[in-house]
Amino acid sequence: MATIKKSAGRPLTQMDKRSALIDAARVLFVESDYEKVSVRAIAQQAGVDASLIRYYFQSKMGLFSEMVKETLAPMFDKIVQTNKQYAASSPEEILTTYYSIMSQNPDFPKLIYRTANLSPTDSNRELQANLLDLFPATRMTVFDQLKQADILRPEVDIMCAKMSFVSLLVFPFLMPELFKQAIGIESSPEFLQKLAKHNARLLRHGLIADEFQPSQDR
Structure with a gap:
Protein backbone atom coordinates (compact mmCIF):
# COMPACT_ATOMS: atom_id res chain seq x y z
CA MET A 1 0.00 0.00 0.00
CA GLN A 58 -19.67 16.15 4.46
CA SER A 59 -19.29 12.39 3.89
CA LYS A 60 -17.18 9.62 2.39
CA MET A 61 -19.19 10.07 -0.81
CA GLY A 62 -18.33 13.76 -0.84
CA LEU A 63 -14.65 12.98 -0.36
CA PHE A 64 -14.73 10.45 -3.21
CA SER A 65 -16.35 12.94 -5.57
CA GLU A 66 -13.97 15.75 -4.63
CA MET A 67 -10.96 13.44 -5.01
CA VAL A 68 -12.01 12.50 -8.55
CA LYS A 69 -12.75 16.14 -9.41
CA GLU A 70 -9.43 17.44 -8.10
CA THR A 71 -7.41 14.67 -9.77
CA LEU A 72 -8.94 15.46 -13.16
CA ALA A 73 -9.06 19.25 -12.67
CA PRO A 74 -6.07 20.03 -14.96
CA MET A 75 -7.72 18.14 -17.83
CA PHE A 76 -11.10 19.80 -17.23
CA ASP A 77 -9.39 23.21 -17.19
CA LYS A 78 -7.74 22.37 -20.51
CA ILE A 79 -11.08 21.28 -22.01
CA VAL A 80 -12.74 24.53 -20.90
CA GLN A 81 -9.85 26.48 -22.41
CA THR A 82 -9.99 24.64 -25.73
CA ASN A 83 -13.78 24.97 -25.89
CA LYS A 84 -13.39 28.75 -25.60
CA GLN A 85 -10.40 29.04 -27.94
CA TYR A 86 -10.50 25.91 -30.05
CA ALA A 87 -7.76 25.25 -32.58
CA ALA A 88 -6.47 22.37 -34.68
CA SER A 89 -4.20 21.43 -31.78
CA SER A 90 -7.03 21.26 -29.21
CA PRO A 91 -7.49 17.45 -29.15
CA GLU A 92 -3.73 17.00 -28.79
CA GLU A 93 -3.58 19.45 -25.90
CA ILE A 94 -6.36 17.66 -24.03
CA LEU A 95 -4.77 14.26 -24.63
CA THR A 96 -1.27 15.28 -23.54
CA THR A 97 -2.66 16.97 -20.42
CA TYR A 98 -4.54 13.79 -19.51
CA TYR A 99 -1.47 11.61 -20.04
CA SER A 100 0.60 13.95 -17.92
CA ILE A 101 -1.89 13.56 -15.03
CA MET A 102 -2.21 9.81 -15.40
CA SER A 103 1.51 9.17 -15.72
CA GLN A 104 1.57 10.16 -12.03
CA ASN A 105 -1.65 8.23 -11.24
CA PRO A 106 -1.55 5.27 -13.67
CA ASP A 107 -4.17 3.20 -11.82
CA PHE A 108 -6.68 6.04 -11.49
CA PRO A 109 -8.49 5.24 -14.79
CA LYS A 110 -9.13 1.74 -13.44
CA LEU A 111 -10.98 3.34 -10.53
CA ILE A 112 -13.15 5.35 -12.94
CA TYR A 113 -13.83 2.26 -15.06
CA ARG A 114 -14.64 0.14 -12.01
CA THR A 115 -17.01 2.79 -10.63
CA ALA A 116 -18.79 3.15 -13.97
CA ASN A 117 -19.43 -0.60 -14.06
CA LEU A 118 -20.66 -1.18 -10.50
CA SER A 119 -23.80 -3.22 -9.90
CA PRO A 120 -26.97 -1.07 -9.64
CA THR A 121 -27.37 -0.59 -5.88
CA ASP A 122 -28.57 2.70 -4.36
CA SER A 123 -25.10 3.72 -3.17
CA ASN A 124 -23.53 2.70 -6.47
CA ARG A 125 -26.07 4.76 -8.42
CA GLU A 126 -25.16 7.77 -6.28
CA LEU A 127 -21.47 7.18 -6.97
CA GLN A 128 -22.12 6.93 -10.69
CA ALA A 129 -24.34 10.01 -10.69
CA ASN A 130 -21.57 12.00 -9.01
CA LEU A 131 -19.14 10.68 -11.57
CA LEU A 132 -21.37 11.63 -14.50
CA ASP A 133 -21.73 15.15 -13.12
CA LEU A 134 -18.03 15.59 -13.89
CA PHE A 135 -18.47 14.59 -17.53
CA PRO A 136 -21.35 16.61 -19.01
CA ALA A 137 -21.69 16.51 -22.78
CA THR A 138 -20.82 20.21 -22.97
CA ARG A 139 -17.29 19.41 -21.82
CA MET A 140 -16.48 17.58 -25.07
CA THR A 141 -17.67 19.91 -27.84
CA VAL A 142 -14.22 20.49 -29.32
CA PHE A 143 -14.79 18.06 -32.20
CA ASP A 144 -18.14 19.63 -33.06
CA GLN A 145 -16.47 23.06 -33.09
CA LEU A 146 -13.60 21.84 -35.27
CA LYS A 147 -16.10 20.27 -37.69
CA GLN A 148 -18.10 23.50 -37.92
CA ALA A 149 -14.90 25.43 -38.62
CA ASP A 150 -13.92 22.97 -41.41
CA ILE A 151 -10.71 22.10 -39.53
CA LEU A 152 -11.45 18.36 -39.51
CA ARG A 153 -10.95 16.24 -42.60
CA PRO A 154 -14.24 16.19 -44.54
CA GLU A 155 -14.62 12.41 -44.23
CA VAL A 156 -14.35 12.41 -40.42
CA ASP A 157 -17.49 11.31 -38.58
CA ILE A 158 -17.90 13.21 -35.28
CA MET A 159 -19.10 10.22 -33.26
CA CYS A 160 -16.26 8.06 -34.56
CA ALA A 161 -13.78 10.84 -33.76
CA LYS A 162 -15.06 11.05 -30.18
CA MET A 163 -14.89 7.27 -29.75
CA SER A 164 -11.34 7.13 -31.11
CA PHE A 165 -10.34 9.99 -28.84
CA VAL A 166 -11.78 8.35 -25.72
CA SER A 167 -10.11 5.06 -26.71
CA LEU A 168 -6.73 6.76 -26.93
CA LEU A 169 -7.34 8.36 -23.55
CA VAL A 170 -8.57 5.30 -21.69
CA PHE A 171 -7.29 2.02 -23.11
CA PRO A 172 -3.54 2.44 -22.43
CA PHE A 173 -4.35 2.64 -18.72
CA LEU A 174 -6.82 -0.27 -18.74
CA MET A 175 -4.77 -2.66 -20.88
CA PRO A 176 -4.25 -5.91 -18.90
CA GLU A 177 -0.69 -6.56 -17.79
CA LEU A 178 -0.84 -9.97 -19.50
CA PHE A 179 -1.34 -8.29 -22.89
CA LYS A 180 1.43 -5.78 -22.19
CA GLN A 181 3.82 -8.60 -21.37
CA ALA A 182 2.77 -10.58 -24.45
CA ILE A 183 3.76 -7.75 -26.81
CA GLY A 184 6.69 -6.47 -24.78
CA ILE A 185 5.33 -3.21 -23.40
CA GLU A 186 6.90 -1.91 -20.20
CA SER A 187 4.75 0.92 -18.90
CA SER A 188 6.36 3.80 -16.99
CA PRO A 189 5.81 7.56 -16.64
CA GLU A 190 8.50 8.10 -19.29
CA PHE A 191 6.84 5.65 -21.68
CA LEU A 192 3.43 7.26 -21.14
CA GLN A 193 4.84 10.69 -22.04
CA LYS A 194 6.28 9.21 -25.23
CA LEU A 195 2.95 7.50 -25.96
CA ALA A 196 1.14 10.81 -25.45
CA LYS A 197 3.23 12.42 -28.22
CA HIS A 198 2.72 9.40 -30.47
CA ASN A 199 -1.06 9.38 -30.00
CA ALA A 200 -1.19 13.15 -30.46
CA ARG A 201 0.39 12.69 -33.89
CA LEU A 202 -2.16 9.98 -34.72
CA LEU A 203 -4.97 12.36 -33.82
CA ARG A 204 -3.51 15.21 -35.82
CA HIS A 205 -2.87 13.26 -39.00
CA GLY A 206 -6.05 11.18 -38.76
CA LEU A 207 -8.50 13.99 -38.01
CA ILE A 208 -7.10 17.40 -38.98
CA ALA A 209 -7.30 18.69 -42.57
CA ASP A 210 -3.99 19.01 -44.41
CA GLU A 211 -4.06 22.82 -44.55
CA PHE A 212 -4.11 22.93 -40.72
CA GLN A 213 -1.17 20.56 -40.25
CA PRO A 214 2.08 22.06 -38.88
CA SER A 215 4.27 23.19 -41.77
CA GLN A 216 7.04 20.72 -40.87
CA ASP A 217 4.58 17.82 -41.21
CA ARG A 218 3.41 18.67 -44.74
Missing part, protein backbone atom coordinates in the same frame (compact mmCIF):
# COMPACT_ATOMS: atom_id res chain seq x y z
CA ALA A 2 1.25 3.47 -0.85
CA THR A 3 1.73 5.87 2.02
CA ILE A 4 1.11 9.59 2.34
CA LYS A 5 4.30 11.56 2.91
CA LYS A 6 4.22 14.14 5.68
CA SER A 7 6.59 17.02 6.31
CA ALA A 8 8.78 16.31 9.34
CA GLY A 9 9.00 18.81 12.16
CA ARG A 10 6.03 20.90 11.12
CA PRO A 11 2.41 20.53 12.24
CA LEU A 12 -0.11 20.01 9.46
CA THR A 13 -2.08 23.10 8.43
CA GLN A 14 -5.79 22.94 7.59
CA MET A 15 -4.96 22.79 3.87
CA ASP A 16 -2.34 20.11 4.54
CA LYS A 17 -4.96 18.00 6.29
CA ARG A 18 -7.47 18.41 3.50
CA SER A 19 -4.85 17.54 0.87
CA ALA A 20 -3.74 14.54 2.92
CA LEU A 21 -7.32 13.24 2.93
CA ILE A 22 -7.59 13.70 -0.85
CA ASP A 23 -4.29 11.86 -1.36
CA ALA A 24 -5.28 9.07 1.04
CA ALA A 25 -8.66 8.66 -0.67
CA ARG A 26 -6.99 8.41 -4.07
CA VAL A 27 -4.68 5.65 -2.82
CA LEU A 28 -7.33 3.61 -1.01
CA PHE A 29 -10.17 3.92 -3.53
CA VAL A 30 -7.82 2.83 -6.31
CA GLU A 31 -6.77 -0.20 -4.27
CA SER A 32 -10.24 -1.29 -3.08
CA ASP A 33 -13.92 -0.97 -3.94
CA TYR A 34 -15.73 2.03 -2.50
CA GLU A 35 -17.74 -0.01 0.02
CA LYS A 36 -14.60 -1.67 1.39
CA VAL A 37 -12.85 1.62 2.17
CA SER A 38 -13.81 2.97 5.59
CA VAL A 39 -13.70 6.54 6.83
CA ARG A 40 -11.37 5.38 9.60
CA ALA A 41 -8.97 3.79 7.10
CA ILE A 42 -8.82 6.99 5.03
CA ALA A 43 -8.15 9.11 8.11
CA GLN A 44 -5.49 6.69 9.32
CA GLN A 45 -3.81 6.71 5.93
CA ALA A 46 -3.86 10.52 5.94
CA GLY A 47 -2.69 10.76 9.56
CA VAL A 48 -5.58 13.00 10.62
CA ASP A 49 -8.74 12.77 12.70
CA ALA A 50 -11.66 11.04 10.95
CA SER A 51 -14.01 13.89 11.90
CA LEU A 52 -12.25 16.08 9.33
CA ILE A 53 -13.83 14.07 6.51
CA ARG A 54 -17.26 15.33 7.52
CA TYR A 55 -15.84 18.82 8.17
CA TYR A 56 -14.30 19.18 4.70
CA PHE A 57 -16.42 16.88 2.52
Whole structure:
Protein backbone atom coordinates (compact mmCIF):
# COMPACT_ATOMS: atom_id res chain seq x y z
CA MET A 1 0.00 0.00 0.00
CA ALA A 2 1.25 3.47 -0.85
CA THR A 3 1.73 5.87 2.02
CA ILE A 4 1.11 9.59 2.34
CA LYS A 5 4.30 11.56 2.91
CA LYS A 6 4.22 14.14 5.68
CA SER A 7 6.59 17.02 6.31
CA ALA A 8 8.78 16.31 9.34
CA GLY A 9 9.00 18.81 12.16
CA ARG A 10 6.03 20.90 11.12
CA PRO A 11 2.41 20.53 12.24
CA LEU A 12 -0.11 20.01 9.46
CA THR A 13 -2.08 23.10 8.43
CA GLN A 14 -5.79 22.94 7.59
CA MET A 15 -4.96 22.79 3.87
CA ASP A 16 -2.34 20.11 4.54
CA LYS A 17 -4.96 18.00 6.29
CA ARG A 18 -7.47 18.41 3.50
CA SER A 19 -4.85 17.54 0.87
CA ALA A 20 -3.74 14.54 2.92
CA LEU A 21 -7.32 13.24 2.93
CA ILE A 22 -7.59 13.70 -0.85
CA ASP A 23 -4.29 11.86 -1.36
CA ALA A 24 -5.28 9.07 1.04
CA ALA A 25 -8.66 8.66 -0.67
CA ARG A 26 -6.99 8.41 -4.07
CA VAL A 27 -4.68 5.65 -2.82
CA LEU A 28 -7.33 3.61 -1.01
CA PHE A 29 -10.17 3.92 -3.53
CA VAL A 30 -7.82 2.83 -6.31
CA GLU A 31 -6.77 -0.20 -4.27
CA SER A 32 -10.24 -1.29 -3.08
CA ASP A 33 -13.92 -0.97 -3.94
CA TYR A 34 -15.73 2.03 -2.50
CA GLU A 35 -17.74 -0.01 0.02
CA LYS A 36 -14.60 -1.67 1.39
CA VAL A 37 -12.85 1.62 2.17
CA SER A 38 -13.81 2.97 5.59
CA VAL A 39 -13.70 6.54 6.83
CA ARG A 40 -11.37 5.38 9.60
CA ALA A 41 -8.97 3.79 7.10
CA ILE A 42 -8.82 6.99 5.03
CA ALA A 43 -8.15 9.11 8.11
CA GLN A 44 -5.49 6.69 9.32
CA GLN A 45 -3.81 6.71 5.93
CA ALA A 46 -3.86 10.52 5.94
CA GLY A 47 -2.69 10.76 9.56
CA VAL A 48 -5.58 13.00 10.62
CA ASP A 49 -8.74 12.77 12.70
CA ALA A 50 -11.66 11.04 10.95
CA SER A 51 -14.01 13.89 11.90
CA LEU A 52 -12.25 16.08 9.33
CA ILE A 53 -13.83 14.07 6.51
CA ARG A 54 -17.26 15.33 7.52
CA TYR A 55 -15.84 18.82 8.17
CA TYR A 56 -14.30 19.18 4.70
CA PHE A 57 -16.42 16.88 2.52
CA GLN A 58 -19.67 16.15 4.46
CA SER A 59 -19.29 12.39 3.89
CA LYS A 60 -17.18 9.62 2.39
CA MET A 61 -19.19 10.07 -0.81
CA GLY A 62 -18.33 13.76 -0.84
CA LEU A 63 -14.65 12.98 -0.36
CA PHE A 64 -14.73 10.45 -3.21
CA SER A 65 -16.35 12.94 -5.57
CA GLU A 66 -13.97 15.75 -4.63
CA MET A 67 -10.96 13.44 -5.01
CA VAL A 68 -12.01 12.50 -8.55
CA LYS A 69 -12.75 16.14 -9.41
CA GLU A 70 -9.43 17.44 -8.10
CA THR A 71 -7.41 14.67 -9.77
CA LEU A 72 -8.94 15.46 -13.16
CA ALA A 73 -9.06 19.25 -12.67
CA PRO A 74 -6.07 20.03 -14.96
CA MET A 75 -7.72 18.14 -17.83
CA PHE A 76 -11.10 19.80 -17.23
CA ASP A 77 -9.39 23.21 -17.19
CA LYS A 78 -7.74 22.37 -20.51
CA ILE A 79 -11.08 21.28 -22.01
CA VAL A 80 -12.74 24.53 -20.90
CA GLN A 81 -9.85 26.48 -22.41
CA THR A 82 -9.99 24.64 -25.73
CA ASN A 83 -13.78 24.97 -25.89
CA LYS A 84 -13.39 28.75 -25.60
CA GLN A 85 -10.40 29.04 -27.94
CA TYR A 86 -10.50 25.91 -30.05
CA ALA A 87 -7.76 25.25 -32.58
CA ALA A 88 -6.47 22.37 -34.68
CA SER A 89 -4.20 21.43 -31.78
CA SER A 90 -7.03 21.26 -29.21
CA PRO A 91 -7.49 17.45 -29.15
CA GLU A 92 -3.73 17.00 -28.79
CA GLU A 93 -3.58 19.45 -25.90
CA ILE A 94 -6.36 17.66 -24.03
CA LEU A 95 -4.77 14.26 -24.63
CA THR A 96 -1.27 15.28 -23.54
CA THR A 97 -2.66 16.97 -20.42
CA TYR A 98 -4.54 13.79 -19.51
CA TYR A 99 -1.47 11.61 -20.04
CA SER A 100 0.60 13.95 -17.92
CA ILE A 101 -1.89 13.56 -15.03
CA MET A 102 -2.21 9.81 -15.40
CA SER A 103 1.51 9.17 -15.72
CA GLN A 104 1.57 10.16 -12.03
CA ASN A 105 -1.65 8.23 -11.24
CA PRO A 106 -1.55 5.27 -13.67
CA ASP A 107 -4.17 3.20 -11.82
CA PHE A 108 -6.68 6.04 -11.49
CA PRO A 109 -8.49 5.24 -14.79
CA LYS A 110 -9.13 1.74 -13.44
CA LEU A 111 -10.98 3.34 -10.53
CA ILE A 112 -13.15 5.35 -12.94
CA TYR A 113 -13.83 2.26 -15.06
CA ARG A 114 -14.64 0.14 -12.01
CA THR A 115 -17.01 2.79 -10.63
CA ALA A 116 -18.79 3.15 -13.97
CA ASN A 117 -19.43 -0.60 -14.06
CA LEU A 118 -20.66 -1.18 -10.50
CA SER A 119 -23.80 -3.22 -9.90
CA PRO A 120 -26.97 -1.07 -9.64
CA THR A 121 -27.37 -0.59 -5.88
CA ASP A 122 -28.57 2.70 -4.36
CA SER A 123 -25.10 3.72 -3.17
CA ASN A 124 -23.53 2.70 -6.47
CA ARG A 125 -26.07 4.76 -8.42
CA GLU A 126 -25.16 7.77 -6.28
CA LEU A 127 -21.47 7.18 -6.97
CA GLN A 128 -22.12 6.93 -10.69
CA ALA A 129 -24.34 10.01 -10.69
CA ASN A 130 -21.57 12.00 -9.01
CA LEU A 131 -19.14 10.68 -11.57
CA LEU A 132 -21.37 11.63 -14.50
CA ASP A 133 -21.73 15.15 -13.12
CA LEU A 134 -18.03 15.59 -13.89
CA PHE A 135 -18.47 14.59 -17.53
CA PRO A 136 -21.35 16.61 -19.01
CA ALA A 137 -21.69 16.51 -22.78
CA THR A 138 -20.82 20.21 -22.97
CA ARG A 139 -17.29 19.41 -21.82
CA MET A 140 -16.48 17.58 -25.07
CA THR A 141 -17.67 19.91 -27.84
CA VAL A 142 -14.22 20.49 -29.32
CA PHE A 143 -14.79 18.06 -32.20
CA ASP A 144 -18.14 19.63 -33.06
CA GLN A 145 -16.47 23.06 -33.09
CA LEU A 146 -13.60 21.84 -35.27
CA LYS A 147 -16.10 20.27 -37.69
CA GLN A 148 -18.10 23.50 -37.92
CA ALA A 149 -14.90 25.43 -38.62
CA ASP A 150 -13.92 22.97 -41.41
CA ILE A 151 -10.71 22.10 -39.53
CA LEU A 152 -11.45 18.36 -39.51
CA ARG A 153 -10.95 16.24 -42.60
CA PRO A 154 -14.24 16.19 -44.54
CA GLU A 155 -14.62 12.41 -44.23
CA VAL A 156 -14.35 12.41 -40.42
CA ASP A 157 -17.49 11.31 -38.58
CA ILE A 158 -17.90 13.21 -35.28
CA MET A 159 -19.10 10.22 -33.26
CA CYS A 160 -16.26 8.06 -34.56
CA ALA A 161 -13.78 10.84 -33.76
CA LYS A 162 -15.06 11.05 -30.18
CA MET A 163 -14.89 7.27 -29.75
CA SER A 164 -11.34 7.13 -31.11
CA PHE A 165 -10.34 9.99 -28.84
CA VAL A 166 -11.78 8.35 -25.72
CA SER A 167 -10.11 5.06 -26.71
CA LEU A 168 -6.73 6.76 -26.93
CA LEU A 169 -7.34 8.36 -23.55
CA VAL A 170 -8.57 5.30 -21.69
CA PHE A 171 -7.29 2.02 -23.11
CA PRO A 172 -3.54 2.44 -22.43
CA PHE A 173 -4.35 2.64 -18.72
CA LEU A 174 -6.82 -0.27 -18.74
CA MET A 175 -4.77 -2.66 -20.88
CA PRO A 176 -4.25 -5.91 -18.90
CA GLU A 177 -0.69 -6.56 -17.79
CA LEU A 178 -0.84 -9.97 -19.50
CA PHE A 179 -1.34 -8.29 -22.89
CA LYS A 180 1.43 -5.78 -22.19
CA GLN A 181 3.82 -8.60 -21.37
CA ALA A 182 2.77 -10.58 -24.45
CA ILE A 183 3.76 -7.75 -26.81
CA GLY A 184 6.69 -6.47 -24.78
CA ILE A 185 5.33 -3.21 -23.40
CA GLU A 186 6.90 -1.91 -20.20
CA SER A 187 4.75 0.92 -18.90
CA SER A 188 6.36 3.80 -16.99
CA PRO A 189 5.81 7.56 -16.64
CA GLU A 190 8.50 8.10 -19.29
CA PHE A 191 6.84 5.65 -21.68
CA LEU A 192 3.43 7.26 -21.14
CA GLN A 193 4.84 10.69 -22.04
CA LYS A 194 6.28 9.21 -25.23
CA LEU A 195 2.95 7.50 -25.96
CA ALA A 196 1.14 10.81 -25.45
CA LYS A 197 3.23 12.42 -28.22
CA HIS A 198 2.72 9.40 -30.47
CA ASN A 199 -1.06 9.38 -30.00
CA ALA A 200 -1.19 13.15 -30.46
CA ARG A 201 0.39 12.69 -33.89
CA LEU A 202 -2.16 9.98 -34.72
CA LEU A 203 -4.97 12.36 -33.82
CA ARG A 204 -3.51 15.21 -35.82
CA HIS A 205 -2.87 13.26 -39.00
CA GLY A 206 -6.05 11.18 -38.76
CA LEU A 207 -8.50 13.99 -38.01
CA ILE A 208 -7.10 17.40 -38.98
CA ALA A 209 -7.30 18.69 -42.57
CA ASP A 210 -3.99 19.01 -44.41
CA GLU A 211 -4.06 22.82 -44.55
CA PHE A 212 -4.11 22.93 -40.72
CA GLN A 213 -1.17 20.56 -40.25
CA PRO A 214 2.08 22.06 -38.88
CA SER A 215 4.27 23.19 -41.77
CA GLN A 216 7.04 20.72 -40.87
CA ASP A 217 4.58 17.82 -41.21
CA ARG A 218 3.41 18.67 -44.74
